[in-house]
Each structure stands twice: as structure tokens, then as C-alpha cells.
Amino acid sequence: MSAPSYPVSLPVGSKAPLATLHHPTSTLWEFEMHNGKDNRLTVTFLRECLSVALDIVEKDWRTQNGASPGGPGALIISGKQDQDKFFSNGLDFEAIVGDQGFFPNTFNPTIRKLLTFPIPTIAAINGHAFAAGFITTLACDYRVMQASKGWCSMNEILFGAPMPTSFAAIMRYKLPSPSMLRGVVMEAKRYTGKELLELGVVDAVADNGAGVMKAARELAAARGDLAKTGVWGIMKKDLMRETLKLVDADFRTERPPEEAAAAKLRLSKL
Numbered sequence: 001m002s003a004p005s006y007p008v009s010l011p012v013g014s015k016a017p018l019a020t021l022h023h024p025t026s027t028l029w030e031f032e033m034h035n036g037k038d039n040r041l042t043v044t045f046l047r048e049c050l051s052v053a054l055d056i057v058e059k060d061w062r063t064q065n066g067a068s069p070g071g072p073g074a075l076i077i078s079g080k081q082d083q084d085k086f087f088s089n090g091l092d093f094e095a096i097v098g099d100q101g102f103f104p105n106t107f108n109p110t111i112r113k114l115l116t117f118p119i120p121t122i123a124a125i126n127g128h129a130f131a132a133g134f135i136t137t138l139a140c141d142y143r144v145m146q147a148s149k150g151w152c153s154m155n156e157i158l159f160g161a162p163m164p165t166s167f168a169a170i171m172r173y174k175l176p177s178p179s180m181l182r183g184v185v186m187e188a189k190r191y192t193g194k195e196l197l198e199l200g201v202v203d204a205v206a207d208n209g210a211g212v213m214k215a216a217r218e219l220a221a222a223r224g225d226l227a228k229t230g231v232w233g234i235m236k237k238d239l240m241r242e243t244l245k246l247v248d249a250d251f252r253t254e255r256p257p258e259e260a261a262a263a264k265l266r267l268s269k270l
Contacts, residue, residue, distance in 0.1 A: 070230025084209030088133030118233035145193030
């Protein structure tokens with residue numbers, strides 16, 4: 001991979017890019033999603049946009065550091081910056097529902113890369129973050145969100161989609177309490193930025209999308225030096241060791257039809 005010329009449109013060579021990687025300062029990178037109206041996390045987007053962007057940023061950061069194992073740096077991930085409606089509306093469910101390799105081969109490797117990234121990562125939540133979109137924000141180290149416009153929510157229970165093991169593992173590590181897990185997973189509760197700030201899930205709030213980006217850049221400037229020693233990603237791997245095992249070994253033994261059939265067989269013996 002040669003040295004990039006910023007901004008980088010992704011997928012590389014596409015006439016209709018789904019994301020853009022910016023490098024506004026020597027220590028800051030910004031990944032801006034603009035995949036349609038609501039930034040669905042498709043196979044193409046995950047493999048050829050987000051995963052590639054993470055590789056570009058890491059290589060660029062390490063190249064800048066020369067012989068040093070670390071150096072200042074931070075990455076911001078945002079929805080399209082000229083709107084404040086969507087960060088990401090999650091997966092393209094219809095497209096991946098029959099793809100049993102989607103999580104182990106596409107989603108989980110990408111989200112693992114983000115979870116363990118060697119410089120501070122900040123989700124600039126400038127709109128709704130639903131389902132896998134919410135998980136993506138939780139995979140970042142910090143979150144900045146609009147105070148009252150936009151929700152974070154896991155709505156799988158409303159349309160009958162079992163929770164992937166990787167989703168559950170990340171939420172157990174990142175969310176502060178069993179009661180919040182119940183609200184998020186079992187009740188599909190929608191949280192505003194102000195509510196998430198009070199719960200300690202979001203680190204700062206702003207009035208609008210532009211304010212979110214401003215606050216995210218300020219946070220990046222304040223935390224970027226923590227990557228200087230080169231241990232930022234290593235420490236995260238140590239803290240998340242059990243979580244990462246579940247992300248790596250994502251499995252599901254049953255789905256609603258199988259669970260219902262097994263229950264009927266068991267109950268028929270009563």
C-alpha cells in the first residue's frame with residue numbers, strides 16, 4: 001500500500017464512494033460515512049471501506065512514528081458531516097440474513113480491528129445509531145453525541161433477530177449495568193445523548209452535528225498523546241481479553257424456529 005493522498009475515497013477506485021477518509025492534521029484522521037441515506041453496514045462497506053480505512057490510518061500512523069513504537073494520533077468516525085440524521089442505521093439485514101459467514105468473516109474481524117485500534121478512536125454520533133450502528137459506536141474508545149436529536153438503540157427484539165454473540169459480548173463490556181443491558185437488549189429502549197451522558201456511555205454532547213464534530217476534535221486533541229508510548233492498543237487487548245475471545249468465536253446454536261421446535265418437543269412430554 002503506497003502513501004495515501006488525502007482525502008481517500010472508499011472503496012478505492014469506486015465511481016460512487018461510500019466513505020471518505022480525511023487527514024486534517026498530522027495527528028488526526030476522520031472517517032466519514034456517506035453510504036446512502038442511513039449508512040448501512042453492508043459487506044462492501046465493512047470490507048472495502050471501514051476495514052481498509054483502519055489499515056490506511058494505522059500504516060500512516062506507524063510510518064510517521066519511524067522507529068518509535070508509538071506516537072500521538074486519534075481517529076474520528078462520523079456519519080455524513082453535512083447532516084445530523086444518521087450515524088448508522090445498522091446492517092443491511094435482508095442482504096445478510098442468509099449469510100452464515102457474515103459475522104465470522106466480515107463483521108467481527110472489522111469490529112475487532114476497531115476495538116483494538118492502536119490510537120484513540122472517537123465515535124462522532126451525529127444522528128441515529130441503531131443496532132450494529134450502535135455497536136460500532138461502542139467499539140470506539142469515546143463517544144460524542146447530539147444532546148437531544150438522534151437515538152442509540154438495539155431494536156433486534158422488535159423484528160425477531162437473535163443477538164449475535166459478538167454484539168452481546170461488546171455490550172456486556174461497554175455498558176455500565178445489568179439494568180441498562182435489559183433496557184437496551186430486551187426492551188429496545190431508545191436513548192438520547194443526554195441520557196447516555198448521564199449513564200456514562202457518552203463522553204460529551206453537543207447541540208447539533210457541527211457541534212458534535214467540534215467536540216470530537218477537541219477530545220481527539222486531548223487524548224491523542226496517550227498513543228505516544230505505543231501501548232494504547234495493547235492495554236485494550238488486555239482489558240477486553242474475554243470479550244475478544246467471544247468476538248473471535250462468534251457462534252449461535254439456535255434461532256427462533258429451532259428454539260420453538262425444541263420447546264414443542266420438550267413440552268409434548270408433559
